[in-house]
Amino acid sequence: MAKKSMIEREKKRERLVAKYATKRAELKEIAADESKPMEERFKARLKLAKLPRNSSATRLHNRCQLTGRPHAYYRKLKISRIALRELGSNGQIPGMVKSSW
Numbered sequence: 001m002a003k004k005s006m007i008e009r010e011k012k013r014e015r016l017v018a019k020y021a022t023k024r025a026e027l028k029e030i031a032a033d034e035s036k037p038m039e040e041r042f043k044a045r046l047k048l049a050k051l052p053r054n055s056s057a058t059r060l061h062n063r064c065q066l067t068g069r070p071h072a073y074y075r076k077l078k079i080s081r082i083a084l085r086e087l088g089s090n091g092q093i094p095g096m097v098k099s100s101w
Helices: 002-032 038-050 081-089
Strands: none
């Protein structure tokens, strides 16, 4: 149950990042521009802080699409090592054979 909610939470973060990406970039540009007055840069920083926290791209994390596990994630397959092993053992991944010794 909790695993699916983490996957959904990550999808929500991805939507927020996409939605606020241009606004966030504009505000960062204003805040970093030394030629602008200090007040204007400070206001841009305040507006940036008022944006949703989950709209920041640094809050995104690669997660397994099956289990929601954040560690040992294979980017090409978009699943974790544990899910990969399970699928391989069940013969659900073509060309993969599980070895044991």
